[in-house]
Amino acid sequence: MRRLFGLLVLIAVAAAVVLWFLSAPGKLDEADFAGLAEPDLARGEEMFWAGGCASCHAAPGAKGDDKLLLSGGLAIESDFGTFHAPNISPDKDAGIGNWTFRQFANAMKKGTSPQGTHLYPSFPYTSYTRMTMSDLNDMWGYLQTLPASDNVAPDHALGFPFNIRRAVGLWNLLYLRDGPVIVFDSPDDAVSRGQYLVEGPGHCGECHTPRSPIGGLEFGEWMAGATNPDGEGIIPNITPDGSIKSWSAGDIAYYLESGFTPDFDTAGGSMVSVQENMARLPASDREAIAAYLKAIPGRPNGYPARGG
Amino acid sequence: MKNALALALATLFLSGQAALAAEPQVERQQAMKSVGQAMGTLAKTAKGEIDYDAVAVEEAFAAMNTATVNFIDKFPEGSETGHETEASPNIWSDRPGFEKAVKQFDTDTANAVAAAPQDIAAFRAEFGKVAQNCKTCHETYRVSKK
Numbered sequence: 194m195r196r197l198f199g200l201l202v203l204i205a206v207a208a209a210v211v212l213w214f215l216s217a218p219g220k221l222d223e224a225d226f227a228g229l230a231e232p233d234l235a236r237g238e239e240m241f242w243a244g245g246c247a248s249c250h251a252a253p254g255a256k257g258d259d260k261l262l263l264s265g266g267l268a269i270e271s272d273f274g275t276f277h278a279p280n281i282s283p284d285k286d287a288g289i290g291n292w293t294f295r296q297f298a299n300a301m302k303k304g305t306s307p308q309g310t311h312l313y314p315s316f317p318y319t320s321y322t323r324m325t326m327s328d329l330n331d332m333w334g335y336l337q338t339l340p341a342s343d344n345v346a347p348d349h350a351l352g353f354p355f356n357i358r359r360a361v362g363l364w365n366l367l368y369l370r371d372g373p374v375i376v377f378d379s380p381d382d383a384v385s386r387g388q389y390l391v392e393g394p395g396h397c398g399e400c401h402t403p404r405s406p407i408g409g410l411e412f413g414e415w416m417a418g419a420t421n422p423d424g425e426g427i428i429p430n431i432t433p434d435g436s437i438k439s440w441s442a443g444d445i446a447y448y449l450e451s452g453f454t455p456d457f458d459t460a461g462g463s464m465v466s467v468q469e470n471m472a473r474l475p476a477s478d479r480e481a482i483a484a485y486l487k488a489i490p491g492r493p494n495g496y497p498a499r500g501g
Numbered sequence: 502m503k504n505a506l507a508l509a510l511a512t513l514f515l516s517g518q519a520a521l522a523a524e525p526q527v528e529r530q531q532a533m534k535s536v537g538q539a540m541g542t543l544a545k546t547a548k549g550e551i552d553y554d555a556v557a558v559e560e561a562f563a564a565m566n567t568a569t570v571n572f573i574d575k576f577p578e579g580s581e582t583g584h585e586t587e588a589s590p591n592i593w594s595d596r597p598g599f600e601k602a603v604k605q606f607d608t609d610t611a612n613a614v615a616a617a618p619q620d621i622a623a624f625r626a627e628f629g630k631v632a633q634n635c636k637t638c639h640e641t642y643r644v645s646k647k
Contacts, residue, residue: 425589426645453635462644
């Protein structure tokens with residue numbers, strides 16, 4: 194009996210050690226940083242809008258130039274607790290003014306903070322991981338040019354067990370993938386560019402794809418729509434079988450530019466901010482996103498049919 | 502007898518329609534639909550898909566302005582759900598904000614009617630101000646359900 198107990202303790206300790214190693218925060222290799230040029234600020238600005246940084250990191254309701262003050266503050270009320278978007282302005286104390294590009298790139302591609310701890314996937318590093326180092330370099334350069342804010346954003350308020358940061362490492366094993374989500378046989382340039390923008394910086398799948406009970410994306414239902422992760426209602430199915438089935442590629446591009454649907458309804462909810470970001474991209478990028486959305490496989494709705 | 506039955510059925514049907522139309526959820530959906538229709542004319546004009554028609558433009562702005570009449574009364578307590586409403590709970594939790602947003606749309610559409618733009622350049626200025634209202638209001642006060 195006592196030997197059995199001893200064995201169980203040994204197994205438990207061994208399992209804990211294994212889990213501890215498996216859950217370790219990831220880091221980029223030194224080779225990943227080779228060959229980077231001086232940041233191109235104009236391209237960095239495009240990546241800033243494509244990435245939607247301002248939608249969460251500017252003060253809620255910010256319009257126009259106020260979107261450039263990344264003081265943090267948006268509260269995302271999810272099933273796991275409340276996530277508070279941090280201050281990512283260049284302020285040295287309240288923001289990320291003391292970070293290096295290496296630290297920034299590890300946050301964006303590995304979800305690892307400068308302190309070597311896991312960031313939570315409310316910050317969509319799960320998508321940003323698909324961004325090129327060159328685009329991240331440009332984006333980082335652009336972020337340095339933005340105004341500093343000394344606003345101190347609150348810490349996340351999460352329930353057990355989601356407040357165990359280390360456990361995010363195990364979650365990453367399941368859900369942090371840097372390859373393409375959809376594999377095309379012979380995509381044209383527009384579809385490839387659209388794929389990069391949608392699956393990478395645009396992080397469209399983070400809301401438009403349903404999630405598992407522990408919050409990982411169901412890649413088999415890519416873009417099939419989902420219940421709203423942050424409030425009432427649903428996020429629409431934007432596969433070719435979804436809400437935008439009857440839209441032409443031109444309709445999609447016009448919607449991203451103007452916010453108007455083909456029947457002259459408008460974007461609503463959090464999509465308003467997203468659409469305003471997309472409106473700042475070159476027209477060719479909006480057309481590329483449209484081409485990609487027309488090329489992905491159609492899916493039935495990823496959210497439950499509504500009752501009553 | 503047959504006629505009387507037909508009449509009774511017709512009356513029942515019509516009163517049913519009337520009862521349906523009286524539901525605030527349905528009334529506000531119809532009001533928004535009229536705004537959407539007017540928006541179609543204006544947006545197609547802005548995109549250059551249809552020739553500039555000052556009368557049609559003024560009528561469209563006026564139709565939008567008409568939709569704002571008693572609009573906030575179409576969101577009484579108790580109409581938060583039902584009839585596939587996409588009204589956000591924010592309408593009831595932030596009534597002053599909602600009323601302010603509707604008032605802004607009322608003001609901007611009234612100004613556009615008064616401006617009576619006669620060419621595309623003058624039109625675009627008014628259209629931009631009016632169109633901004635759609636997203637601003639839908640961002641906070643509507644939830645998508647389909």
